[in-house]
Amino acid sequence: MAYSDKVIEHYENPRNVGTLDKNDPNVGTGLVGAPACGDVMRLQLKITDEGIIEDAKFKTFGCGSAIASSSLVTEWVKGKTVDQAMTISNKEVAKELSLPPVKIHCSVLAEDAIKAAIEDFKKKRQARQGKQSAS
Amino acid sequence: MKLPIYMDNHATTPLDPRVLEAMLPYLREDFGNAASRNHAFGWKAEAAVDKARKQVAELIGASDKEIVFTSGATESDNLAIKGVLEFYKDKGDHIITLKTEHKAVLDTCKRLERIRQERLDELKMLRLSQLAETDVTQDNLAELSAKYRIEEDAQYQKWASRPTGGARVTYLDVEKDGRVNLEQLAAAITDKTVLVSVMFANNEIGTVQPIAEIGKLCRERGVLFHCDAVQGIGKLPFHVDELKVDLVSISAHKMYGPKGVGALYVRRKPRVRIAPIIDGGGHERGMRSGTLNVAAIVGFGKAAELAREELAEESARIFRLREKLRTGIMSQLDMLTINGSLEHRLPGNLNISFAYVEGEALMMSIKDVAVSSGSACTSASLEPSYVLRACGVEEDMAHSSIRFGIGRFNTEEEVDFVVRLVVDKVRKLRDMSPLYEMAKDGIDLKSIEWTAH
Secondary structure, eight states, X not given: OOOOHHHHHHHHSOSSBSOOOTTSTXXXXXXXXXXXXXXXXXXXXXXXXXXXXXXXXXXXXXXXHHHHHHHHHHXXXXXXXXXXXXXXXHHHHHHHHXXXXXXXXXXXXXXXXXXXXXXXXXXXXXXXXXXXXXX | OOSSEEOBTTTOOOOOHHHHHHHHHHHXXXXXXTTOTTSHHHHHHHXXXXXXXXXXXXXXXXXXXXXXXXXXXXXXXXXXXXXXXXXXXXXXXXXXXXXXXXHHHHHHHHHHHHHHHXXXXXXXXXXXXXXXXXXXXXXXXXXHHHHTTGGGOHHHHHHHTSOOSSOEEEXXXXXXXXXXXXXXXHHHOOTXXXXXXXXXXXXXXXXXXXXXXXXXXXXXXXXXXXXXXTTTBTTBOOOHHHHXXXXXXXXXXXXXXXXXXXXXXXXXXXXXXXXXXXXXXXXXXXXXXXXXXXHHXXXXXXXXXXXXXXXXHHHHHHHHHHHHHHHHHHTTOXXXXXXXXXXXXXXXXXXXXXXXXXXXXXXXXXXXXXXXXXXXXXXXXXXXXXXXXXXXXXXXXXXXXXXXXXXXXXOHHHHHHHHHHHHHHHHHHHHTOXXXXXXXXXXXXXXXXOOOO
């Protein structure tokens, strides 16, 4: 199966590979997928108190399309607000990368990763606020 | 050194230039039909086919009268299994094979199981319509079968004991190293068993089966033994009498011959009979009708001759290259697993799981090297290799597997290049892998609740 040029470009020059401190209260971590399925994506977002995504890092175990999808969304979310990032859909990712039908699940995973990372951030913030109001 | 490098010699092999040379006249001036008995064009074609038949026979220690040319090993597997089953239908309808066989064997067996099931359903419907005096369809079949205890009905049992045109099949598990358990095989043979089908060497993990032991067992128990020997022939010695095999599938394009031609060896002493699956002009002593593909058969013969002459030297050389590849990679990377037996293995095969790296991604990053992966990520099913799964390899490790197949035209320089490339790319992909990071941090990946998708 031939990959699209955009998949190859992201695959060969992945953006924002790396790890953020998961204990940082401003970092949300999303870990989605399963090793048994051949795809695991970890997306980390550093979000300001104002709700702006200022940094994004990923690590992905998966095929070229999965790696390209993760790389692409790290670029897309940077500078966006949490609410804007939540609206990124797998269809946009699949379209941008011209993913064939058998690779659509890679884009779904990327969307899930964004949502999971934001959810993790929100949980952390709630826990923090809970602590603050209690004290 | 030229890129890309071909290191996928289990999928197919390049045509040896000497083979092409032998074939060319039969694609040009010597175009005759080998079945034309009354002119020089036909005689020349027939003589060429006769010579090729001897060359192929000699490679496996057979007589030329025991070689049936086919369109390839898939057809040979179909012909052996369906042909034996039909011819020996009054003796029994049970087949024993392995879960790691090629799809040409497994899917043929599955079709035969389906045919038997459909026939039995028809018989049940017929009998139930007599008993219940009502129309029986698939919808009420189960209900009426239970009500009238159809399995215990004497009339149904009598009908069902007749040949159905299909088969019962036992798919044996393999050991972790991919080898058959001979005790399990012996225990699976019943008085209804007509055929055991076990491959010589596996196409994914290169595991070589104990063919001589299986042959001896089958001979003792009066069961025919079919061997899909596509991957091993020409790489390891294979002698039909020493191994006591009755039917052998061979393919030309796995041994530097052309695609679209293969053979089925059918033993004459003691005589093995098969019913044809293709009807027509009665070529190949009635076992395979259809005008012979003379040029391809000539190429097959030449390829067989070269394989026989060069086998010992070539296999030793390929084995050295394989070991260089294996030790080169393994000495520089951690967390690797070799899939399949290292001891009982094709000399050119290396199947490694690179933990925490997905196979398809690795193939993409070493795109200058043609290999394959057990990660069937490109297939619609997303299921990893059934062969690796049958050997007890976990799904994630199956997704991480790469198959290297070294062949006649690979060089030491290429192997050195591949080692460097693979080591470099695996390191890069592991730097990008969340699983590798977690494993390095001592996190047990099995303790995590993954979200299957």
